[in-house]
Each structure stands twice: as C-alpha cells, then as structure tokens.
Amino acid sequence: MSAPQNTIAIVYDYDQTLSPSYMQDEVVFPAFGINSEIFWRRCSELVRGQGYDNELAYMKVLLDQLGMDRPTNEELKKLGAKLNFYKGLPEMFEEFCGGKGLLTAEHAAYGITVEHYIISSGMKVLIDGSRLAPYVRAIFGCEFATDNEGRITFPKRVISHTQKTQFLFRINKGFLDMAQDVNDHMDPEIRPIPFPNMIYVGDGPTDVPCFTVMKKNAGQAIAVYNPDDSQRVGFKKCYQLSTHADRVKHIAPADYRRNTHLRMLLEQMVEETANRIVEQRKLAVETGTVRAPKH
Numbered sequence: 001m002s003a004p005q006n007t008i009a010i011v012y013d014y015d016q017t018l019s020p021s022y023m024q025d026e027v028v029f030p031a032f033g034i035n036s037e038i039f040w041r042r043c044s045e046l047v048r049g050q051g052y053d054n055e056l057a058y059m060k061v062l063l064d065q066l067g068m069d070r071p072t073n074e075e076l077k078k079l080g081a082k083l084n085f086y087k088g089l090p091e092m093f094e095e096f097c098g099g100k101g102l103l104t105a106e107h108a109a110y111g112i113t114v115e116h117y118i119i120s121s122g123m124k125v126l127i128d129g130s131r132l133a134p135y136v137r138a139i140f141g142c143e144f145a146t147d148n149e150g151r152i153t154f155p156k157r158v159i160s161h162t163q164k165t166q167f168l169f170r171i172n173k174g175f176l177d178m179a180q181d182v183n184d185h186m187d188p189e190i191r192p193i194p195f196p197n198m199i200y201v202g203d204g205p206t207d208v209p210c211f212t213v214m215k216k217n218a219g220q221a222i223a224v225y226n227p228d229d230s231q232r233v234g235f236k237k238c239y240q241l242s243t244h245a246d247r248v249k250h251i252a253p254a255d256y257r258r259n260t261h262l263r264m265l266l267e268q269m270v271e272e273t274a275n276r277i278v279e280q281r282k283l284a285v286e287t288g289t290v291r292a293p294k295h
Contacts, residue, residue, distance in 0.1 A: 002189040006112045008273050009198045014120035016203040019085045020226050023122045027079040059155045072150040073125050080129025088256030093135035107274040119167045138176045140167045161206035165213045195219040204237040211247040227253035
C-alpha cells in the first residue's frame with residue numbers, strides 16, 4: 001500500500017546557512033574561556049598533520065581544552081538558547097511550520113504539510129537548545145557520550161559533510177530513530193517524503209554531496225551566502241557552485257524575512273510542490289475510478 005507522500009520537507013545545514021556565526025565561536029568558547037584562534041589552529045594541525053577528519057578534530061580539541069571542566073549535555077543545551085541567526089529566523093520557521101499561511105485551503109484538504117529538518121556537522125545539543133528547535137521535526141548533528149556524572153567524555157556521533165547525505169535518506173524513508181537502519185530497502189511508493197518533496201538549503205562546498213543527492217533524485221536546492229560579507233567569500237562560493245560546477249540552480253542572500261529573494265524562492269518551491277502533489281492525487285483518483293454504468 002502506498003504512503004500519502006503529502007509532506008514537504010525543507011532541510012537546512014546550520015553554520016553559515018541559518019547563522020552567520022559558527023556555533024562553537026558564538027556560545028561555547030565564551031562560556032569556557034577558550035581562545036578561538038588557538039582552538040581552530042589546533043584543529044587544523046590535527047587535520048593536516050595527523051589525518052583527522054574535521055569533525056573529529058574539533059570534538060577532540062574541545063575535550064582536550066575543557067580538561068577536567070567538561071560540561072554536561074544539559075549545560076551545553078542551555079548555551080544553545082544564546083545562538084543567533086540570520087534575519088527572519090526563527091520567525092520564518094514558525095510561520096512555515098505545518099504550512100499555515102503558506103498553503104491554500106485545497107492543499108490543506110489534501111493533508112499537505114511542511115516540516116523543517118536540520119542536518120549539521122556542528123553540535124546537535126546546541127541546536128536542541130536553540131530558539132529554532134520547537135519548530136523542527138528532527139535535528140541531526142555531532143553528539144558526545146557522557147560519563148556517570150553526565151559530563152561529556154567521547155564523540156558518540158560524528159556527521160561529516162559526506163555523511164550528511166545519509167540523513168537525507170533518513171528523512172526520505174522516515175527513519176528518524178537512529179536505531180533504524182537507513183540501508184534497509186524501502187520501495188519508493190511507501191517512502192513518506194520522496195525527494196521531489198524535499199528542498200535543501202546549504203551554503204557552500206561542504207554541502208555539495210547533499211546538493212548532488214538532491215539533483216540526482218529530482219529534489220530542489222538553494223545555496224545561500226552572507227549578504228553582509230564585504231569580501232563576498234560566501235557569494236563567490238555559491239556563484240561557483242551555480243555557474244561553473246552546476247551543483248545548484250538557485251543562489252540567494254541568507255535573509256529569511258518576508259519578500260526577500262530567499263523567502264520568495266522557498267515559498268514558490270513549496271507552492272509548486274504542493275500543487276504537484278494535489279494534481280498527482282487527483283490523477284490517481286481519476287485513473288483508479290471505474291465509472292458505474294449509466295441507465
């Protein structure tokens with residue numbers, strides 16, 4: 001039996017996509033007196049000198065620098081409340097949640113809804129504590145295990161930019177519980193959120209694997225950049241991805257307020273996706289109906 005497939009998922013990267021700052025720099029380093037420059041230099045030394053993955057490097061250096069003063073996940077979650085975002089957030093998340101104010105009465109009659117998801121190589125616990133969290137169906141990110149006192153001790157889950165694609169398939173199959181094996185076969189017609197119902201928003205080269213998955217599976221993607229960056233570093237990355245690398249069709253400033261380029265792109269994509277779902281449902285009813293004979 002096929003699934004309704006009437007959910008539209010907007011999936012976001014975090015750092016530089018939803019926020020102009022890196023989450024560690026913004027809330028973790030000030031809280032624990034960590035020098036940002038020294039921290040990231042040590043991370044680079046592990047990556048370049050010892051072959052560490054980027055995400056494992058920052059998690060190791062964080063544990064090393066905290067030493068005996070390692071916080072609990074609950075303490076880190078409280079820091080997440082201090083995270084700041086690009087303009088228009090978290091307001092857009094709230095306004096889009098469920099599709100209210102975004103979908104028509106006909107869309108709603110067909111049970112179409114909109115959900116937010118975040119896939120980050122940053123720290124999940126910080127996003128869990130953020131002002132975005134109440135509006136997000138699922139958040140995937142790097143996690144720490146804890147000791148008997150609840151203090152962080154060791155990387156529990158690491159999500160690299162290539163591993164982020166696994167979580168697109170988790171959303172696609174509805175396997176949001178990490179105990180579920182994302183490699184289990186599932187026929188396309190019973191997957192809750194097919195890729196054509198998905199929109200991925202990222203900021204640059206680290207999102208290329210996700211951009212590629214979206215393009216290969218008829219999903220949509222947008223590359224965003226910091227509009228306040230006078231050096232245009234983010235813009236140039238997005239321009240390269242769109243114009244020369246053919247990874248994404250659309251690029252936009254990371255401004256989520258109403259009537260901005262990005263907001264209009266997202267609204268248009270959601271509207272067109274919802275219209276397509278309605279037309280597919282109508283066609284399915286039409287082709288599956290055998291008319292009664294006329295007297």
